[in-house]
Amino acid sequence: MQYESDLPAVTVENLSVKYRTVLESRPTMKSALMRLGRPQQEVKYIEALKDLTLTVQPGEFLGVIGHNGAGKSTLLRTIAGILPPSSGRVQIAGHVTTLLSVGIGFNSELTGRDNIRLGGLANGFSIKEIAEKEDEIAAFSELGEFIDYPMKTYSTGMYSRLGFSVVTHMDPDILLIDEALSAGDASFRDKAAKKIEDMMEKARAIILVSHGLQTINEMASKCLWLDHGKMMGYGPCDEIVGAYEDFVAVGSSSIISEEI
Amino acid sequence: MSDPDKTKVRVYDAEFRIPPIKPYLEDTFAHLRFAIEKAKLDLVAANKNTWFGQLWNIINPFLLAVLYWFLVVVLFGAGGSIFDREGMRVLTQIVGGLFLWGLPSAAFNLGARSIIQGGSFILNTRIPRMILPISSVLSGFMNFAPSILVYLLFHALARYPFSIHMLWAFPIIAIIFLLSLGFAMMAATGTVYYRDLASFLPFVSRMWLYLTPIIYLYTLMPDSLSWTFYVNPYGGLFAAMQQILFESSSPRFSFILAGLGWSIVSISAGIMMFLRKEREFAVRI
Numbered sequence: 001m002q003y004e005s006d007l008p009a010v011t012v013e014n015l016s017v018k019y020r021t022v023l024e025s026r027p028t029m030k031s032a033l034m035r036l037g038r039p040q041q042e043v044k045y046i047e048a049l050k051d052l053t054l055t056v057q058p059g060e061f062l063g064v065i066g067h068n069g070a071g072k073s074t075l076l077r078t079i080a081g082i083l084p085p086s087s088g089r090v091q092i093a094g095h096v097t098t099l100l101s102v103g104i105g106f107n108s109e110l111t112g113r114d115n116i117r118l119g120g121l122a123n124g125f126s127i128k129e130i131a132e133k134e135d136e137i138a139a140f141s142e143l144g145e146f147i148d149y150p151m152k153t154y155s156t157g158m159y160s161r162l163g164f165s166v167v168t169h170m171d172p173d174i175l176l177i178d179e180a181l182s183a184g185d186a187s188f189r190d191k192a193a194k195k196i197e198d199m200m201e202k203a204r205a206i207i208l209v210s211h212g213l214q215t216i217n218e219m220a221s222k223c224l225w226l227d228h229g230k231m232m233g234y235g236p237c238d239e240i241v242g243a244y245e246d247f248v249a250v251g252s253s254s255i256i257s258e259e260i
Numbered sequence: 261m262s263d264p265d266k267t268k269v270r271v272y273d274a275e276f277r278i279p280p281i282k283p284y285l286e287d288t289f290a291h292l293r294f295a296i297e298k299a300k301l302d303l304v305a306a307n308k309n310t311w312f313g314q315l316w317n318i319i320n321p322f323l324l325a326v327l328y329w330f331l332v333v334v335l336f337g338a339g340g341s342i343f344d345r346e347g348m349r350v351l352t353q354i355v356g357g358l359f360l361w362g363l364p365s366a367a368f369n370l371g372a373r374s375i376i377q378g379g380s381f382i383l384n385t386r387i388p389r390m391i392l393p394i395s396s397v398l399s400g401f402m403n404f405a406p407s408i409l410v411y412l413l414f415h416a417l418a419r420y421p422f423s424i425h426m427l428w429a430f431p432i433i434a435i436i437f438l439l440s441l442g443f444a445m446m447a448a449t450g451t452v453y454y455r456d457l458a459s460f461l462p463f464v465s466r467m468w469l470y471l472t473p474i475i476y477l478y479t480l481m482p483d484s485l486s487w488t489f490y491v492n493p494y495g496g497l498f499a500a501m502q503q504i505l506f507e508s509s510s511p512r513f514s515f516i517l518a519g520l521g522w523s524i525v526s527i528s529a530g531i532m533m534f535l536r537k538e539r540e541f542a543v544r545i
């Protein structure tokens with residue numbers, strides 16, 4: 001490998017991320033014209049991550065927990081280079097592949113096989129390399145003949161099974177997984193967990209977002225607990241998961257109802 | 261591995277206003293294969309690759325051409341019918357121009373929508389977003405390429421000579437491609453901010469078509485208006501195309517030069533505009 005091996009796989013320094021939303025669902029020229037001479041449209045900034053600092057060392061497995069809207073997906077997207085930081089910085093040493101909750105899905109009119117090809121090309125593999133991996137990916141996803149059907153005919157579970165199979169076969173150094181394990185049936189979940197463990201040996205680092213506290217506790221070597229974009233805890237998993245469970249149990253019922 | 265991703269340390273810093281240009285363009289270049297495959301598969305997905313879809317691509321501009329021919333030749337009395345050589349030539353001129361207009365048209369239609377329709381792509385992958393408008397114009401090109409053969413058939417039926425000057429078509433098409441690529445990037449960026457641009461631009465494209473020598477010969481342009489071939493980025497290029505196809509002559513050099521100049525302006529402006537805004541795409545979609 002050509003990167004300097006003493007660098008942390010992921011370095012996050014004072015990271016804040018803001019979404020900009022305009023209270024006007026579709027920005028149009030018409031509305032821009034109508035607005036002339038009148039007060040500015042209302043712009044709202046949602047601060048999804050606030051002043052976060054952490055490092056993931058080579059070989060580490062970071063589990064991320066927190067209730068809905070805590071900023072977990074935002075953190076993964078920023079580390080993946082999809083969302084720009086509003087302040088602070090992120091440094092990555094290695095090849096990142098992401099498995100975000102939406103799956104791969106470049107075009108749902110296309111077959112699973114076509115999407116495997118696009119996913120491979122997007123990750124920098126050649127057509128030839130992809131052809132070699134294609135059957136393995138298809139087999140792992142257990143989609144059977146559906147692999148040659150358009151993805152719009154897939155169930156959510158099939159969608160994420162294929163997504164999981166594609167990203168885990170892309171030889172990532174750094175693997176980012178967002179709530180993917182919750183999809184699929186129990187037997188696929190076991191297989192996926194095992195696949196992630198295998199990858200641990202080869203990958204430089206893994207960051208996993210999951211609602212399954214049990215899974216996180218068993219697999220991760222370190223845990224991060226986010227709440228409203230702020231770091232509530234960061235350290236050994238049994239400690240952090242325990243604190244989170246206490247918080248959820250003691251905390252107001254609003255947190256629990258949000259979870260459902 | 262071709263992916264620069266695999267050998268580099270990446271930094272995402274709030275201080276960066278725009279992504280560093282050189283690595284960005286290298287990264288885009290490294291994903292060209294992806295753009296081609298996506299363009300191809302998008303056509304497949306739109307059923308354009310079926311036998312009938314392909315046929316429709318060719319029939320559609322052909323029907324339009326017949327309509328324009330009817331207007332130009334029959335209603336406005338330019339004389340001739342398809343059954344004589346003059347009429348056939350008018351039809352051939354219109355057909356050739358309309359086929360080629362498929363490139364600008366892809367830029368203003370597919371290109372404009374490429375980012376706003378790229379939803380899951382934008383939110384889930386890190387590939388340079390510039391790949392999306394590039395892929396749209398490539399789709400347009402893949403639609404256009406087979407129609408070249410159909411054009412050549414018309415060319416023969418109208419008994420236009422096949423001259424060596426027709427080889428100029430290659431550089432002219434390449435320049436039109438680049439020009440359209442620049443416009444596609446601008447249109448894609450603009451549409452993120454003003455969604456209704458996507459429905460407005462096809463109208464612009466249609467007006468632009470009328471201002472460009474396509475359904476009429478460039479020689480019909482009065483001398484007092486000949487400057488428009490230099491002001492309209494597509495004007496000189498389509499005029500040059502008519503010179504090489506219908507006059508069996510080499511193109512007027514200033515037409516090519518003007519087109520080349522415009523394409524450099526369009527590509528640079530397109531890239532700058534796109535890059536200044538691309539970081540915001542993910543938080544705005």
Ligand SMILES: Nc1ncnc2c1ncn2[C@@H]1O[C@H](COP(=O)(O)OP(=O)(O)O)[C@@H](O)[C@H]1O
Nearest residue numbers: 019021046048067068069070071072073074075
């Ligand atoms: N595209 C978006 N535009 C505006 N706000 C968003 C967007 N995506 C997420 N948010 C907001 O950012 C916050 C964090 O969201 P997210 O990272 O998805 O949380 P989690 O994955 O932990 O559920 C939430 O308040 C959410 O409403």
Ligand SMILES: [Mg+2]
Nearest residue numbers: 072073074101
């Ligand atoms: Mg989430």
